[in-house]
Amino acid sequence: MPKLTIDGIEVEVEKGTTLLEAIRFLGIHVPTLCHNDGLTPLGACRLCIVEIGKPPRSKIVTSCTYPAEDGLYVRANSEKVIKLRKLIIELMMATVPSSKTIQDLASKFGVTQCRFEPEHEECIHCGLCVRMCEEQMMAGAIGFAQRGKDMVITTPFDKTSDICRQCGACMYICPCCELRCQGPNAETTVCNGCLNLEPPCLDTYDDKMCFLDPCAACELAGPFRSDMKKKDEA
């Protein structure tokens, strides 16, 4: 049984366990987006990155795909990891600003700026739908086509698929189209509705972690947001 150190805690896990499973077993929070317990890990969204090894020879890997190996030294929320995660979330927000899942992540990690032109796309290519269709619905009606920046998720040759049963599982699992951000309808890409909720969990935890998962702040916020209040008073 592999023995490893995660954030200073020694833990022994069963062979074949992934790092993410080991980290979550310890109750340490690592955000994920393309991960689902019922599907094979893909490592597409890169949110679950952790730092393994000791500096200066440490490297960043996705915990969902990396096996929990014997003697591994893991830091799930190191400074470097947090910094990278923030930038990844910022990029995601610029890609799909309407996703509530992503806006919640942004709030939780204190991403308060978006330096990129919003694209208003509907997809971040996390591949949840593709895997859901193939592995759980046993259909395999959709898949990835093209590569690089031209990559799309579609049916073969973009034609209506005979295999698709229109079960809707792909839509159910999608982090982008499953639920629009119903929060404050901010005019900019950055909603940060949750940030303005009192008391903001961010002030307390900032770079470490927020224990509210899923973050319900947004739904509660609405008219009670501090900036909204100010507007009303004015």
Next chain:
Amino acid sequence: MKPKRTHILVCTGTGCVSAGAFDIMEALKTEIKKHELQDEIAVVPTGCNGFCENGPLVLFEPEGIFYRRLKVQDIPFLVEEHCLKGRPVPSLMYTPPKEKSPIPAMKDIEFFKHQKLVVLRNRGRIDPERIEDYIAFDGYMGLAKALEMSPEEIIEEVKVSGLRGRGGAGFPTGTKWQVCRDQPSTPKYLVCNADEGDPGAFMDRSVLEADPHAIIEGMIIGARAIGAEQGFIYVRTEYPLAVQRIKKAIQQAEENGLLGEGILGSDLKFTLSVVQGAGAFVCGEESALMQSIMGKVGRPKQRPPFPAQKGLWGKPTNINNVETWANIPQIILNGGEWLAGLGTENSKGTKIFSLVGKVNNTGLVEVPMGIKIREIVYGIGGGILGGRKFKAVQTGGPSGGCLPESMLDMPIDYESLKSVGSMMGSGGLIVMDDKTCMVDVARYFTDFLAHESCGKCFTCRKGLERMLEILTNICDGKGKEGDVELLEELAIMVKEASMCALGQTAGNPVLSTIRYFRDEYDAHIRERRCPAGFCKALITYSILEDKCVGCGACARACPVDAISGEKKQVHKIDADKCIKCGACAEVCKFDAIDKS
């Protein structure tokens, strides 16, 4: 076969073939027949000589006289003078730039003089399509010796040689073999990575075309050492000649009992087949390549498990680059110590580089590790084209870095290149002069990588896409303060948080150009000026009044009629109409066109 008095070796690498080498060969044969010399003179097609810029190339042996840039109409005169009258033809020989007298012998030419041939030892010397030619130059001798050694001894010999993977990562080959050999699971597989996708690189193609049997021999030796029975050579389809030659070589090896069962009368069994890639750059990454061989989408996989543990069909697989495999027969034949005697402390042997860009002698060069970049660029390469100023050299393909003039005296090996933010890569060397804009270079390579990324990792796909967006803005004169810092942040994210070798190096072009050429970025953003005069949005063409004589050549050349002026009067460019094509500057004989 009767010995002949002269062998005419015609280079038939892809470069020379596209310049008409096969026509030259036919013309030579016809002329020789006309003079009834066919019993005395043999015409032999050979693999690439590397001096591709001067093709088609022909070498007369045993005199060693070298002719270049031949045309079919030169052949009757050449055969008559050289073969019949015994007078070499100076006008068809190579004359270095700035010099007047031609150099007759190949060995005296600067381009060839400084090279050390190990992998390319048979280039321009044997007919790659004849196994007999390869055997005549000690071919398959390494294999014969390896069959008398135990697998452990073979691996030990490779370890002693200090050979490191030539595909770019530089992992010690002997160690890699050992790991694969130690796996209990069977069957085991061997793979030769010949999916060479870097723009401007053609080392692997050249080895495949010039000496395919060296790769096959290397792989058979590897099969004995590792205990594999099946091997694959993954070649990109864009190399038709290489595919044809390696397939023919495999067939010949099978016919001669070198592949199949009971190799050379021993109990060794090994089969080899060719798999053709479908044009994805990322398939050069080993795990993506193996996916592709198995008929799946060419997408990298998480390591561990490493290919040596779980590769093709979940079985131990050893994957090496073309150049690495081609080194093996030499190591076994001459001993590991021999190769370890070449190169530097941590990087042994030689390395093939494809020297391209703004140098006088472009082509393929094999040099010992540890050679200085200056020796390659100015010695072998013959200096910068047109006597211009050196600006940078890009090493290691699209995900390598651009090194400035101050690095010219740095020895080339795996460690030193990595320490300055570049990499060995597969061995591309792109030389750039002062007319090259470094921001545009970064933009070009980022564009390439953004298209060639497999797209799985969000960081690599989106990161590169956004970096390209920012770089394009800077080149278009729309750069903002803070763009460079954002670029740096993104490039580091792409490098750190992506999974495979493509993503983990994709930030290099941007990071290295920012590191060494930050002033160019600042000039683009702050002064809206392109110092190299390359970015179209940032330059304006005007006519210098004191130099213009009013000849009207520019006005005639202008495709959009943006230039007007009376005869013998100073002309003017209408900035609104000008499309900045530069046609006027090209035709002006008085340097009166100013680009700023």
